Amino acid sequence: MLLRHWRQRAEAVGRLMPSRKDMHPEELPVDLPSVLLVDVLTGSPRYRYRLVGTREVEARGFNPTGHAVETHFYGAPLATVLRLYDTVVARRAPLHMEYPIPVRRFAAALEHANLYLPLSRDGEAVDMIMVYSDYSSVIDYR
Template identity: 45%
Template sequence: MTTPEPDWVEMSHRDIRAMFDYWRGKCAGRLMPARGDIDPADILPFLPYVTLVDVVADERRFVYRLIGTMEVALRGGDPTGKSVVEAFFGRSAESVLRKYQTVCTTRAPYHERDDYQVVDRYVGEENLFLPLSDDGEQVNKILVFSINRDLYDVVP
């Protein structure tokens, strides 16, 4: 089974495309790869921007397992071990949970682009949510890869 190329791929940052291509290569004819198929040594430059979330069968639903160093710096803290509801990073817990749930329901990658203003500049953010499955059917982990970059200065 090959995953068709989504519409967003061509317009994405080259690192988002590279991560998507890596994930797709690890599918090896399956709907999605397992966590064990992902070798951190293969994606070393991307690790600071990676978040790994466990999908759990209790009220927490999504739990941060691993947070890359750049993601920790951006958040201002390390949410490892906390549920997404406790330590979400986004507009609202509901909007963040909806993205994770979409990945679980569709068993397919989810891409988003969000440009926003911080104090003195505009930041462009792209996030890629990639499903992982130990049994090839049920999503049990989600790998999130994020790119954040300054778009341009607001103040001269």
């Protein structure tokens, strides 16, 4: 549903991808606690967490808002995380990825899926990525 909404917003503004301003929180067809906004920067660090939903903060056990992805990532190895963001920026297109991640408050991992949606002020260059995290069943490793 979120992907469909993103496509409709892009079409409504007549661009390849919508901007952050085009994605109104009250209209998003998902739980906002599961949404992250990641700034795309020039130079190093390349990515910074602008907003991290409360469900994501709870799963991580810390709030990375305002910090570089390179130093405050969670779940997949850093190289994988950066490759996912780099792919979204290069392709200027949504990306869906599924993988298990550890949850610090459990001796377990969760099946985890992320939807990465590029956002752009000018409709050409990706300057922000909206990420929707969907945690489903717990995998018990005890």
